Structures are given as structure tokens and as C-alpha cells.
Amino acid sequence: DPSDHAAYMRLALEEAKKSPPKPSNYCVGAVLVNETNGEVLATGYTLELAGNTHAEQCALQKYAQAHDLPEERVGEALPAQTVIYTTMEPCGLRLSGNLACVERIIRTRVGEEPRIKKVYLGVKEPEKFVGENKSRARLEGEGIECIQVPGFEDEILKVATAGHGR
Ligand SMILES: Nc1nc(=O)c(N)c(NC[C@H](O)[C@H](O)[C@H](O)COP(=O)(O)O)[nH]1
Numbered sequence: 001d002p003s004d005h006a007a008y009m010r011l012a013l014e015e016a017k018k019s020p021p022k023p024s025n026y027c028v029g030a031v032l033v034n035e036t037n038g039e040v041l042a043t044g045y046t047l048e049l050a051g052n053t054h055a056e057q058c059a060l061q062k063y064a065q066a067h068d069l070p071e072e073r074v075g076e077a078l079p080a081q082t083v084i085y086t087t088m089e090p091c092g093l094r095l096s097g098n099l100a101c102v103e104r105i106i107r108t109r110v111g112e113e114p115r116i117k118k119v120y121l122g123v124k125e126p127e128k129f130v131g132e133n134k135s136r137a138r139l140e141g142e143g144i145e146c147i148q149v150p151g152f153e154d155e156i157l158k159v160a161t162a163g164h165g166r
Pocket residue numbers: 024025026027028045046047052053054055056086088089090091093094095096097098101125129130
């Protein structure tokens with residue numbers, strides 16, 4: 001049921017739990033969904049794919065690979081009403097200097113239309129690594145709606161910071 005946002009966020013959180021904790025990032029989970037029919041298109045979690053990969057990046061890369069496309073062209077294969085659920089808002093800047101997920105989401109545009117129309121997020125990014133995350137303003141500016149799915153904040157942050165010690 002495409003409107004059961006909590007179910008998709010719960011799925012993203014289950015993915016996040018698979019991520020190997022590190023002190024230098026967050027353990028995040030992401031799910032790409034076709035909002036027209038509720039179909040799960042791909043899932044991803046931080047470090048799932050080789051390299052210093054983010055959850056959203058992994059979901060996009062897996063879907064692209066399944067359609068014989070490089071990640072930067074994934075928009076060509078995404079349904080027009082694709083949405084992404086991510087336990088933490090997409091990064092806008094990464095200490096590693098790797099391309100931020102907000103840019104990966106925006107570049108799914110084909111012509112004028114972004115293929116990812118909405119970003120459902122569980123929590124804002126804490127300001128530990130890169131100060132205030134400005135991705136939501138960036139996305140809204142590109143016509144991509146950002147919607148917070150409430151109710152999972154504590155569990156998401158516990159999983160996200162598992163590698164940060166106490
Ligand atoms: N939305 C999101 N999904 C992820 O999978 C992930 N790991 C982060 N984390 C954001 C955090 O700002 C960066 O992890 C640090 O800035 C370190 O940067 P790298 O990850 O090493 O590129 N954020």
C-alpha cells in the first residue's frame with residue numbers, strides 16, 4: 001500500500017541494521033518505491049556496496065545495475081513516480097568528498113522532471129560531521145518534496161550511531 005509510509009520506513013530501518021558500524025559515518029537504510037503501485041524497486045544500506053557507499057547511493061546503484069545502467073543514468077530506468085525512503089535525510093556534503101546523495105537524487109531528472117519525486121526521511125542528520133544539513137531546502141528547490149515520517153527517531157538514531165561509542 002503506497003500510503004503506508006511507516007511500513008516502508010520500517011523496511012529502511014531493517015536495512016540500516018545491516019550496516020557495519022563506523023565512528024566516521026552513520027548506519028542508514030534506504031528503500032526506492034514506485035509510488036504508483038507500492039512496489040519496492042531496490043533497498044540499500046550504508047557500506048552495502050564496495051567503497052565508502054551511502055545507503056541511498058547503494059539503492060540507486062543496485063537499481064541501475066539491474067537495468068544495465070551506470071548509477072548516474074539510473075533516472076532513465078526509474079518509474080516516473082519514484083520515491084525514496086531513507087532513515088536519515090540525504091547528505092548534502094560528505095567529509096570524504098564523495099558525491100552527496102542529494103545530488104545523486106536530483107540527477108535522476110530526465111528532461112525537466114526529477115524521477116524521484118519525494119524523499120521520505122526518518123530523522124534530520126545530526127550536526128556531528130558536517131554542521132547543518134541543508135539537503136531539504138536543496139531538494140525542495142528542485143521540486144522534490146521532503147516529508148518526515150514520525151515515530152522512528154529514537155530507534156533510527158540508535159542504529160545510525162552504533163559505531164560512535166559512548
Ligand atoms: N543520509 C546518509 N546516508 C548514509 O548512508 C550515511 N553514511 C550518511 N552519513 C552522513 C555523514 O555526513 C557522512 O557519513 C560523513 O560526512 C562522512 O562522510 P563519508 O560517509 O565518509 O563520505 N548519511
